Amino acid sequence: xxxxxxxxRRSAEQAAYDAFLATCPAREVLGVISDKWTGLVVVALLxxxxxxxxxxxxxxxxxxxxxxxTLRSLERDGMVTRTVTAGVPVRVDYELTPLGERLGGVxxxxxxxxxxxxxxxxxxxxxYDARADD
Amino acid sequence: xxxxxxxxRRSAEQAAYDAFLATCPAREVLGVISDKWTGLVVVALLxxxxxxxxxxxxxxxxxxxxxxxTLRSLERDGMVTRTVTAGVPVRVDYELTPLGERLGGVxxxxxxxxxxxxxxxxxxxxxYDARADD
Numbered sequence: 001x002x003x004x005x006x007x008x009r010r011s012a013e014q015a016a017y018d019a020f021l022a023t024c025p026a027r028e029v030l031g032v033i034s035d036k037w038t039g040l041v042v043v044a045l046l047x048x049x050x051x052x053x054x055x056x057x058x059x060x061x062x063x064x065x066x067x068x069x070t071l072r073s074l075e076r077d078g079m080v081t082r083t084v085t086a087g088v089p090v091r092v093d094y095e096l097t098p099l100g101e102r103l104g105g106v107x108x109x110x111x112x113x114x115x116x117x118x119x120x121x122x123x124x125x126x127x128y129d130a131r132a133d134d
Numbered sequence: 135x136x137x138x139x140x141x142x143r144r145s146a147e148q149a150a151y152d153a154f155l156a157t158c159p160a161r162e163v164l165g166v167i168s169d170k171w172t173g174l175v176v177v178a179l180l181x182x183x184x185x186x187x188x189x190x191x192x193x194x195x196x197x198x199x200x201x202x203x204t205l206r207s208l209e210r211d212g213m214v215t216r217t218v219t220a221g222v223p224v225r226v227d228y229e230l231t232p233l234g235e236r237l238g239g240v241x242x243x244x245x246x247x248x249x250x251x252x253x254x255x256x257x258x259x260x261x262y263d264a265r266a267d268d
Contacts, residue, residue, distance in 0.1 A: 018249065019248055020174065020178070020192055022194040025252050029255055030174075030244070033244060034169055034172075036164050038168075039164065039168050040153065040154065044154070060154060060157075061157075061161075076258065076259055076262040077255050077258055077259060078259075078262075099251060099255075099258075103251075107244070109240045109243065110164070114151075114160045117237075120212060120233055121163055121233075123212070124211055125211060
């Protein structure tokens with residue numbers, strides 16, 4: 001029996017799956033993780049567990065429906081665990097799994113890219129729109 | 135006059151913009167770059183310029199409408215340049231700008247994450263759905 005380390009197994013899977021192919025399951029997963037709300041929620045959970053109300057405050061403007069839906073999808077995908085503590089009111093905590101932490105590292109870079117390149121993108125848009133108006 | 139390097143300017147901007155805030159322009163930009171098709175197109179352009187028809191072939195299943203819309207948005211945001219060469223038929227090439235190349239590096243990691251973690255995500259989904267059926 002050939003035993004692979006987790007790293008070797010991931011490399012082998014990476015070679016086997018290709019999101020450029022419409023029929024590859026990686027295409028669907030890429031669609032789920034390439035989502036603005038997924039990124040914001042996962043990055044907000046990177047420092048540690050958060051209650052639902054804390055997430056709603058930190059991610060300004062997220063609707064209750066969108067936050068609930070995003071958290072449920074992340075839980076189903078094995079990125080987040082949900083812990084309910086009895087009490088009045090009931091307390092619900094969300095925490096990244098090791099898989100979710102790895103996703104958080106990747107999506108933190110996407111968020112940082114947006115924040116770091118605003119000026120350049122805004123200037124490019126203004127120039128493009130000015131050309132289009134000619 | 136204080137002169138900053140491009141890197142220092144980006145760090146200063148990164149500190150000034152915060153996609154967690156609903157009113158921050160970084161939130162809107164994050165929405166644009168957190169898109170499955172944006173990721174696939176930018177990563178497909180990383181090796182070098184591609185013609186429109188080559189992109190359609192490489193990104194299997196992308197509709198003409200979606201590819202055209204994604205390329206136009208990337209051009210407007212300063213990530214991609216579009217070069218038209220006269221001839222029959224007209225030849226149109228797309229190429230990443232330096233900004234687009236940096237975005238490509240970030241989004242390649244998102245695509246690689248999806249491809250490398252399919253097995254773990256699929257197993258998590260099956261377990262979640264089995265619990266939900268109880």
